[in-house]
Amino acid sequence: MKTENSNKLFTESIRYFPGGVNSPARAWNAVSGNPVFLENGAGPYVWDADDNKYIDYVLSWGPLILGHAASSVVESITSSVLKGTSFGAPTKTENDLGKMIIDAFPSIDMIRFVSSGTEAVMSAIRLARAHTDRNKIIKFEGGYHGHADSLLVNAGSGAATHGTPSSSGVTYSNANDTLTANYNDLESVRSLFTENKNEIACVIVEPIAANMGVIPPVTGFLEGLRDITTSNSSLLIFDEVVTGFRVAYGGAQSLYNIKPDITCLGKIIGGGLPVGAYGASHKIMQEVSPLGPMYQAGTLSGNPVAMSAGSATLKALQMSGIYDDLECMSQYLEREIYNLLTKSKLPVKINRVGSMMTIFFSESEVTSWKSASGSKTDIFIKLFHSMLNQNVYLPPSPYEAMFLSTEHRENEISSTIISLKTALET
Ligand SMILES: *Cc1c(COP(=O)(O)O)cnc(C)c1O
Numbered sequence: 001m002k003t004e005n006s007n008k009l010f011t012e013s014i015r016y017f018p019g020g021v022n023s024p025a026r027a028w029n030a031v032s033g034n035p036v037f038l039e040n041g042a043g044p045y046v047w048d049a050d051d052n053k054y055i056d057y058v059l060s061w062g063p064l065i066l067g068h069a070a071s072s073v074v075e076s077i078t079s080s081v082l083k084g085t086s087f088g089a090p091t092k093t094e095n096d097l098g099k100m101i102i103d104a105f106p107s108i109d110m111i112r113f114v115s116s117g118t119e120a121v122m123s124a125i126r127l128a129r130a131h132t133d134r135n136k137i138i139k140f141e142g143g144y145h146g147h148a149d150s151l152l153v154n155a156g157s158g159a160a161t162h163g164t165p166s167s168s169g170v171t172y173s174n175a176n177d178t179l180t181a182n183y184n185d186l187e188s189v190r191s192l193f194t195e196n197k198n199e200i201a202c203v204i205v206e207p208i209a210a211n212m213g214v215i216p217p218v219t220g221f222l223e224g225l226r227d228i229t230t231s232n233s234s235l236l237i238f239d240e241v242v243t244g245f246r247v248a249y250g251g252a253q254s255l256y257n258i259k260p261d262i263t264c265l266g267k268i269i270g271g272g273l274p275v276g277a278y279g280a281s282h283k284i285m286q287e288v289s290p291l292g293p294m295y296q297a298g299t300l301s302g303n304p305v306a307m308s309a310g311s312a313t314l315k316a317l318q319m320s321g322i323y324d325d326l327e328c329m330s331q332y333l334e335r336e337i338y339n340l341l342t343k344s345k346l347p348v349k350i351n352r353v354g355s356m357m358t359i360f361f362s363e364s365e366v367t368s369w370k371s372a373s374g375s376k377t378d379i380f381i382k383l384f385h386s387m388l389n390q391n392v393y394l395p396p397s398p399y400e401a402m403f404l405s406t407e408h409r410e411n412e413i414s415s416t417i418i419s420l421k422t423a424l425e426t
């Protein structure tokens with residue numbers, strides 16, 4: 001595979017940007033080697049700077065559920081751009097997307113648009129603290145909620161304890177208010193509530209974990225979180241930045257039939273442009289400025305071009321059968337991968353919910369960060385590079401989700417399988 005142009009661009013970019021990238025996951029530290037620079041996307045495919053064509057299972061890390069450059073999205077963006085790119089005043093496009101999201105999520109009466117998932121989560125935490133007048137929050141080990149200070153905290157291995165910062169620059173006073181529990185382990189949550197009575201503002205959770213690889217909630221986990229938070233007058237925040245409109249039109253909360261107090265969205269609702277949002281009941285959203293005392297603002301929030309991309313995406317997702325089709329293709333891919341990997345005697349556990357999945361090279365079930373981090377990453381790294389050489393672009397880390405789009409059809413899946421077969425033979 002020719003990589004001359006990508007390598008040249010990377011040599012230049014490392015002079016401009018830390019690690020040559022503007023978001024760390026784009027550097028291939030987890031798999032080693034230089035990242036390929038992408039230039040073009042169409043449907044399920046991307047092309048790099050050396051004109052290599054790949055089947056793309058990254059899809060911009062989740063937003064592109066319709067594939068690259070979906071015509072309805074491109075048309076909507078184009079006509080919006082021609083009318084001006086930003087006004088700093090309310091526009092009808094915000095109403096359109098806002099209404100679609102409120103209609104899709106019964107737990108959301110009102111919403112506030114921001115420009116990233118990080119901002120959505122950061123604001124949701126502030127809102128929970130404002131509403132409950134409490135300081136502490138609970139997150140889960142291996143749960144990623146963007147890069148706000150209070151969420152860059154991880155208790156490390158072991159039982160639930162007070163958090164230590166997992167990034168330099170995050171202060172201990174900030175980390176101290178963040179408690180960390182184990183995903184899929186209600187007991188670890190209960191004991192934090194017992195130790196911190198009347199101090200916990202909220203529990204924030206990815207209802208389907210997607211940032212330590214895909215890890216679905218075990219039966220009763222989300223129900224348990226709902227019960228514990230309600231009985232302690234704490235709020236339950238679902239971070240559905242990945243899962244919203246991905247696993248079902250109404251997100252993971254519709255799939256598992258749980259109503260969180262606050263929902264965070266991002267990725268798909270921006271149709272490939274920068275959008276985030278948080279929403280809740282009228283009662284909770286009353287706190288948000290200018291209605292209430294919780295301040296939160298943004299120069300480009302609700303940007304009309306981004307809103308139009310989101311609206312066009314959600315409109316396309318309303319077509320009947322879309323999620324059934326995604327399930328069908330994803331199931332097909334999962335089954336074929338599973339068959340090939342078990343035939344080659346590799347220890348494999350595939351975690352999948354709808355069109356997001358992770359292949360863990362692990363003997364045991366993967367249900368938490370602890371079991372995820374026990375998987376054999378060296379097998380994944382080898383597989384990543386040999387798939388890349390055969391024009392399949394997997395996420396460049398063993399702890400990320402692969403995504404499918406509505407454009408990934410039989411053709412792409414079967415050619416992915418053929419590539420995998422070759423990869424396993426070499
Ligand atoms: C991507 C992601 C975020 C952060 O969103 P950004 O737009 O990258 O700031 C937050 N939560 C979850 C679950 C995510 O996957």
